[in-house]
Amino acid sequence: MSAGQYGARLLEEVKEETLEQFLAELRCSIDPRPRSVLGVPQLDNLLESLRYPAAERTPGNPQWPSSSTPTSPALDDNNNSTSEGEQSDNEEISPCRPPLRAFTDQAKPATIELSSAKSASGKTSLLSYLCAISVLPRDLGGNESMAVYVDADGRFSATRLAQIMHHCIQLRLLCIEAGTPSAVNPVFADSGNIQQTIRSSLDHVHVFRPQSSGQLISILSSLHTYLLDRSRHRSMHRPLGLIVLDSATAFYWQDRADQAMARLELPPSATAAEGQRSRAAETIAKLKALQERFECAVLLSTTTATTTSTPFSSPSTRTQHETTSANTPPEPANSDTRVISPWTSYATLSLLLARTPVSQFPPQMGIEECLRDRDRRLEAVRRGRFVATFLGGAAPVRAHGRGERERQSEGGRGGGGGGWETGAFGFRSTADGVEIE
Template identity: 35%
Template sequence: MAASFGEKLLGEVTEARLDEILHDLRNICPNETSNRLGVKALDDLLEIFMPAPAPAPQHPDENFNLQPEDRQAHRAVKARTDPVVEISSTSSVAGKSQLLYYLAAIAVLPSTIDNVQIDGRNAAAVFIDTDGRFDADRLLSVAQGILYQKLKQHMVEQLPDTESILYNSLQHVHVFRPTSSPSLLATLQSLESYLFDTARHLSANRPLHAIFIDSATVFFWQDKLRDQIARVEEIGRPHTEIEHDRRSKRSFYIGDMYAELVRELKRVRSLFGCAVVYTTTAWIGRAASASASASGEDLVAFRCSLPPPWGLFPTLRVVVRANGQGRFLGCVNGLGKEQWPRRVVEGLERQSRGTFVFSADKHGVLV
């Protein structure tokens, strides 16, 4: 009898990796869905566009031996989706990088300092600088500006050792500078080993809040040229040989490269439970369309300039542009709005039709 009882208990044991257990625990804990990125304007839009999490698949007999309270908690485990945000513009100097700096600063700043609410995420951030323009001094000034804004709101004149607070926070921004799309892919593939190697950085006790890429379109034209050259070199070769080289990745295909970048970003996002935020510059030509918002501003709608599946990758697509005197206008990309669910349309009506304004000067960024 003892043997059969032991066999029954053993049959109820489910094996799982540690990362799977931690993933389920993270989903069971209350999720602050209203504060995903820490910037209200974007978080409000994410609340509108983020789909409701789907319940995780379960075996019919999986909950049979659970107590009622445990059964309820088990049902609460849902497949969590972390946001992907595209920040695009049709020109440079439109505020994309400034917004990215602000998000990165919020990611690493503490939530409170001496009982003063800072609203930082107290996490780590990965900043992938494909443009080669990352400015550490600018990130410092943006983080400093956030602190001063919060102090002013709480009528606090000065915090002790502000410089040390900023230094300790910004060391958790990990900057990478790939020089090509293959280099970007290799960077993404190496993030797991880098972040799990506690001897290489000081962020071991912090979650990864987000991966920032500035920008995702910087290598597009050199990739397009490389793709065209590769296609010319295939002229006259047998189809089977061409396909063999493609499968073995001996030949460059721009579509394959950009699809692999998205797959790797999805893998890393799922592994670390982090957001992905990237900038793009759009080449819209005559394909752009615009409609007037209630505030009189134009909401531009255009397709993603990158090959598939980038167009379907982001949860939220935001367009920014300069609005004069250091002010910038942000709005939801209106592409495909005819097919938007009713809840999205009604949600945007409540949120200034999906528009927001932010400003930037030498002292920082105000969103």
Template identity: 35%
Template sequence: MSVNVDEGARKLGEKCLGEVEEGDLGDVLKSLRELRFSRGDGTSTQAPLPPIFSGIPALDALLPAHQPHLELISPPPSHHPSGSGKSSLLYLIIAHAVLPPSLASISLSGQNGALILFDPLHHFSVSRLASVMLSILHTRLNDAGKELNVAELRSLISSCLMHVHVFRPQSWAAMLATLRALPEYLFDGSRHRSMHRRIHSIVLEDVDAFVWAIRSNTHISQLHQPNSTTQNTLSTASAQLTSLLHRLTTQFSCSAILTSHSTTPTSFRPALPLSWPQDMSVTRLAVRRVGVNKFKPQVSVEEAEGERAKRWEVVSRGRFECWKVVGVGGKDGEGFVFRVGGRGVRVEEGAE
């Protein structure tokens, strides 16, 4: 009798073990994310929910609904002396990523997440991000007719800034090493306060910052390996980077955002060629200042003087355009315009 019981227990154990599916943390996080796209009874909604990547409707309209990855590309620095607006748009994305969904029952369109930022050129400004966040809060509360408690708002901003984790690698090797060490850092609750928040994005600003160093190392290696080429080395560097990002974004069910200058004013291709894995949905967005029309041919001095004030007014507005890149720098008709001011960044409603 005991033998039969033991045999039955063994078979039952084997059957149960066979029904167990192995998975890792990435699978768990993915399943949790998918719950946001289903009803409480477990059935899917008839129509897909609107994209909620950034909480910026004009931007979200350009992106796939689930876990988008972005390349923000601007013209070369020589194209315009006063900047392209790429960093300002990034500040707006980061602000929405870490702000709460609402405040005093007023929607902020925040994602209540944490964000990892790589800033190799030390361009990122915490004070500028705080100003953008404060501008969002002021606008939403004023529109709702709510009184502003400055101390409360500053406390909220200070709390949100704790969830922006900034790394400043000084070399390509250091950046790759830091990316590899991210899981260890993020799972160590003694090193940060974002354990209770999901990772919204991993942002690599100025990913082209190390292109010249990579090329320089190539020239040195060519002395020892004559068959190596600059293009091969850049391709290898790109593969290393995108492979790491693919692994991390899968593990944490988050997005990747890379910013770069293009090689020419019209191509809108990153200076470091990026070879993404096929299962990553990457959207390339071009960002540049809205240009001022050139003077007409044979315009007189008097006419030029008359138009100067109007032209300066256009420039002083700080208007920038963003659109989805199709092919080599082409537009697909989808995009938006945003303004950059002393205190914040605002998307123009209905502008394309």
């Protein structure tokens, strides 16, 4: 082998990568399976069971690629003139280095979809709670990172987020005081310092409010420029923990109207569904690029249409047979004919949220009995209990805590079809804040 051929072979083995890619490989080699991404054990346990697939081989015994195959056309022409001894010497001199990620299982992105068949199902409350945990200091049970909240529905409330933060801090201080009273930091115990901590934490929640799908895609395209500009915010020293999209289906009907108006200008072979898929696919591609660059979690909410109700039906027009059959358990998962949305396909973990129903007054109950039972029913409504149910996936997920008992008592209610086989967890949204059960 001549010196030129040997030099060409060495140049082919040189791999160019940016500093960002090198640091990502270094983080992966140091911590290949990061835990507690969200800071909520109930969600972290569900997410970790789906993010890390089973290892196909032992990480301690990696398979090194063979270098006997020629790597350039110039070497193919001169293989006959190279002796076997020279080939073995060259293989020992310049072995092919496998990538660092080859030693670990490829983890799925930390993407969670919160879906519901109806509005007011606790999606925004749970997203606000996760934002509060993400930006609060580590001493108070938070992740001390920054969060990006894309408020497409216009339901984000900074006042409500501050209430949730205050409630989280109080619960954290009570837990610390109950365990070791001397470990309570007097700086956080003071009410004035708590308000200062909340105000400083709110500075690390960056809210964007797009008015259309085009603006949403534009925001996601330029988000990395905004986050890396230290002159525009105070979160440069913090990692990006969360990207929240509330909700991913906010501009569905607006896009449908735009497609209907543009249908006259499209050729007959084109369909509106193609434009809809491309718009959702473009948004998902932007989110994937941000996840790959910042290694953050993505939380998105969606509202799905229920398939159990019929058009022009109402509770007053249902027959006795329809009312009785509505309380029966759903059909098995293999008979579920719902169309999987691109958001569900993109998400690693999909949860169906529903408010715990409060039984209505039976028709045979008298006025006096209703008045006596009124306070107890109103108290159940004020508790604001919701149930998050696992919607299926490739890996089995265990039920946590009271979610399994709630699933059994619910009897599969919620119009979720076959996705109600496995319970997840419950949470409460009250005037004070949000509590995970």
